[in-house]
Amino acid sequence: MTDRDGRKRILVALAGQQNAGKSTLFNALTGVAQHIANYPGVTVDKKSSTYRDGDLTVEVVDLPGTYSLTSFSLEERVARQFLIDERPDVVVDVVDASNLKRGLQLTFQLIEMGAPVIVVLNMMDVAERRGLDIDIAPLEARLCVPVVATVGRRSRGIDELRAAIRRVGTGAGPGPATLNYGTLEDRVAGLQARLSELPPVTSVVSARWLATKLLEGDAEAERLLAARLGNAGELIDRAASDRAAFEAASDISVGDHISGCRAHLAGDIEATCVDDTKKGRVPMSERVDRFLLNRWLAPLFLVLTVWGIYQLSIVQGYELTKVTWPILAGFRNLAADWLPDAGFLHDPQVRALGLWMVDSANTLLNYVPIFLILFALIAILEDTGYMARIAFILDRILHRFGLHGQSTLPFILGGVFAGGCAVPGVMATKGIPDQRARLATILTVPFMNCLAKIPLYTLLINIYFVETKGLVLFYLSTITVIAALLVAKLLSVSVLRNMETAPFVMELPHYHLPTVSGVLRRSVDRTWLYIRKVGTVVVAVAAVVYVLLQFPGLTPEREAHFQARAEAAIATFYETMEGNPLADRVADQEALIGLVNAYTAYKAAKLNAQGADASRAVDADYAESHPEFEPFLVRSRDRDARSAARALKTLATTRKTLRREMKEERIVTSFLGQVGRSLEPVTRFADFDWKINVALLSSFAARESSVATLGVLFEQGEGENRTLEERMGAEQKAAGYTALTAAAVMLFFALYPPCLATTIMVRVQTDSYRWMLFSIVFPTILGLGVASAVFSLGSALRLTGIEMMSAVYFTALALLLLVGFFKRPFGRRLPVPDYREQAKGAAT
């Protein structure tokens, strides 16, 4: 193949077993950042990039890690299909040098497939540390393919690898060795001979490989043959009868025999090429695991780890947001200055929309410090290898509820207790090999405490549960896990019942020290993904919600009504100012509006200023930029100035009131308001009024919008100083809402469907619109059901909010325990190892 500019182009595939370091080598070869982790199955989609080597353009494809090339799992099918369809010029087989025997079994299969193979012995440093002395020359001789030793992490051996790629990619090397299948060999050779006479077959795959696959009875291989050949049936039948004859004669299945031959040869090669100088010593990782995986200490370490993550990312992260928030607020004030000025009653549409967008973006960006810390910590867990241990510890529980040990990572990213984001959480489900458990995980990750749910919880707790703050927060953060487990169980025994499952066979990788650059890169990458995915959707949807809230707008009569009241207020201001020498400065309406705007901007700036010095700086700033308004704004002793300031304050307050009333009327009649009200008959049972409906609807766009929308609904005007808690509290209590309503809202919110960005991710990960729709509809019904039950039962039994919360919590907990122990009879002593009992039983 040649390029546009006449360069020769070769295609190189990186294949190898999981966690062998393919992505690390991919990055070292091409300089592109691909995700790396000490956690099997990180790369699932194939990824490609190119590098130049003299006159060559080399396209490198990073394939997902596979232990072999059967058609049982998705990754293996992806990798195999790529090798068959794209016919790469070179297949670089990355082998973990410290585990040569297992790696070679894939090498044999790759060689058999007929592509030119280069074997890369990666992780040579690990092998060395483990005392393995590997002799390359006999290895090369036995395999008849080039062998390159590398340390991917330190880019050692990369030049040699490039040279080998060049050599193999540009010229045909010697034919590689073939594996002898012993008692099966005759049948393989016979079938191979038949197949090699068929050009339509040999043009795509190696005859020997296909022969072994047909003898194994591999369905995909049969399909491949049938697609290429009109009379494939005869060959397939022959393979089947050969298989039956072999199995009858040797009492072992063809698949087992082939695996056995591979394992035997691999063991033989390993024995001749590898000298284990530390044979018999306990590996470092195992010594560590004696503590970390000790029956009693393991849960302790696990709890400590989760607690550490919580402390560092959420608690410290929030501290950090206190530092970063003024920057964002400053940005908003800047935007407020820069956008066209506000009118007295009506703002230019550009200004209103612009500020709305900035607010939406700010709520989102506020979480960035938390995410950076959280994702860095998770990257450390993955890189050290402890994440796989967590999966090991928790698999028993998770499996009980239809999940998988490897569901842990998605749940932690989604924010088990601490708060996270479902978008990276759903993405991280890629590594789960069990389809059913994977789907169950995808559908339950959104129940986790996404960071954006927390502001609404905090808001409602601060209004309604002031005395029992801690308890309610505890309920909310743990009930999500309970709900997720229960829902996972429910789904896996119902809609997911017929999905494909897979065994739990997971390697516990040796512990590695994480690299700083690796951790930083992954943390930044995942945060950036959050900003990009969530950000674009949030901002886009914020615009839509804005429109739905603003239109169709007020009727002309109401407009006139508000206009009249505004004019009256202005007239009152001028009356008060009569005789005041400062009145000249606001002689006309335009100047007056300027003054009122300067006043609100000044108040906002003062609010954002931290400390007395910053506050004085704001004063000085306004004295300079608005010298004519200074006496109105900055507190002084002058009598005239003080009365002018008082008059201005009255006017500004009236304006705020008018604006709030207008806004409220506008929202009541807005499109979204109409939808919210039309939903009231349904949501009535949960005591959600239309305002809450509107907030919940808009929070589908992005959870952070819920508080923002409530903020607007309970807003009083620009530059408002009172907190939303106070505003909402006053208004809601007046309207007769109780803590029970708040409990219903919070529980609904805990079970709320994933936000739009997450549902998009669900669509990507499940590759199905039906699951995406399901992920929206199911939680909505569930949430509404629970919320209605809470409110209706609670008011029937005259329970308070906190009593009802406790009741729901303990009901859910009881249900969880019931389901968890359901499979086996009660009274089963869980922590007692049953092998001892059985051993005893066997003796009798």
Added chain:
Amino acid sequence: MGKQKRYRLRQGRGHAGEASPSATGQRPCLRDAQPGKRCRIKRLHGHGAIRQRLLDMGFVPETEVVMVRSAPLNDPLEIHIGNTFVSIRRTEAADIEVEAVEVDND
């Protein structure tokens, strides 16, 4: 080689008994091996994806493995095989037929 610490993973409590018969068949299986017990794989039962995955991870007949420990909640198990540590559930381990290997005269 006398000085080297012999790799023997916590040799059970008391006498590490023979691998005992599995609940399903009369043959001993890996599931019932005690922690620290070394076994040789005789054959794999079961079929399809599960069997293939086990074969890929090195659970091939005639291979020696060590049952290292069970998880704190008793399931899954950690098995030392070749140079790696692999975790499998008890249900899968029940499909692996084994015979006990004496460690001490190794």
